[in-house]
Amino acid sequence: MYAIVEIAGHQFKVEKDQKVFVNRLQTEEGKEVSFDNVLLVSDGNNVTVGAPAIDGAQVSAKVIKHLQGDKVIVFKKKRRKGYRVKNGHRQALTEIVIENIVTSGAKKSAPKKEAKKAEPKATAAKTATGKADDLKKIEGIGPKIASTLVEAGIATYADLAKTDAAKISEIIAGVRGNHVTDTWPAQAKLAAEGKWDELKKWQDELDGGKA
Template sequence: MYAIVEIAGQQFKVAKDQKVYVHRLQTEEGQKVTFDNVLLLEDGKNITIGAPAIDGAAVEAKVVKHLKGDKVIVFKKKRRKGYKVKNGHRQYLTEIVIENILSSGAKKSAPKKEAAPKAEAKKAAPKKSAKADDLKKVEGIGPKIAETLAAAGISTFAELAKADASKISEIIADVRGNHVTDTWPAQAKLAAEGKWDELKKWQDELDGGKA
């Protein structure tokens, strides 16, 4: 029996006792986690396809450990501008082991856990709207990332400047793309201090937030 399930924005074909490496999860090591966005189930001769997900189906797993992936080298060059940048990136990952695949009777606790942060974000929205900064002014941050950071309680340059780059990577792990957050706190610090000329000069040397 196998299933195709969406985990942290990616789709995986999984079976019982299989180890899977996914984008960093917030669940602590040793704890169990349930994924209910099951797109397909195969049980012998029967194949069930969701529309888009299968109602009541779920994949239960256990978090083994958190780790970093292999280093990926990114090299960029602009013709006739003398611009060359070489960067390395290691994605934050979580190793999980599939413990069970449920075709029905899945617990509904997981959706409630996901709904709680969204509800809190909506309640906090009026307060954030009065003091929030435009985080998109930080090189490498787009609308989706800015929205994700705001939902996690980081909506101002000062808050971003105090955040750890690795923690930021965990928060935006579900946002598609290869994001390097190393310079974001330093950029936010300059913005918070109103040093826009200094920030712009530095950003001219950056590429997607990467030095």
């Protein structure tokens, strides 16, 4: 039996006892975790396809360890401008082992409960400040990342400025792409202080938030 399941924004074909490397999960090492966004289950000649997910199906797994992936070198060059930047990135990953695939009668998984609980956090952040800032003005942050940060309670430049870059990487682990968050808190600090000219000058030297 195997299943196609979505985990941390990516789809995987998994079988029982299979080890899988996924984007960093918030679950502690040694703990159980379950995923109910199961798109397809195949058991011999019986194939069940969801629309888009299969109601009641669930994949349960155990977190083995958290680690970082192999270094990826990103080289940027702008023609006739003498601009060359070389950066390395290591994606935050989690190794899990698939323990069971259930086709029906599964309980609601933790990810959905966490998603429902995330909304009050975003609302609380907006209520406390009166208005959320446009986080997309930070070099390297797009609409999807901005939305993810707001859901995690980071809705203003001040919130982002006091959040550690490593913590930001964990929060946006489910967003596709290689994101270097090292400069985001410092950029947000300048934005929070209204130093837009200084921020703009610095951002002209950045590429996707990378120095």
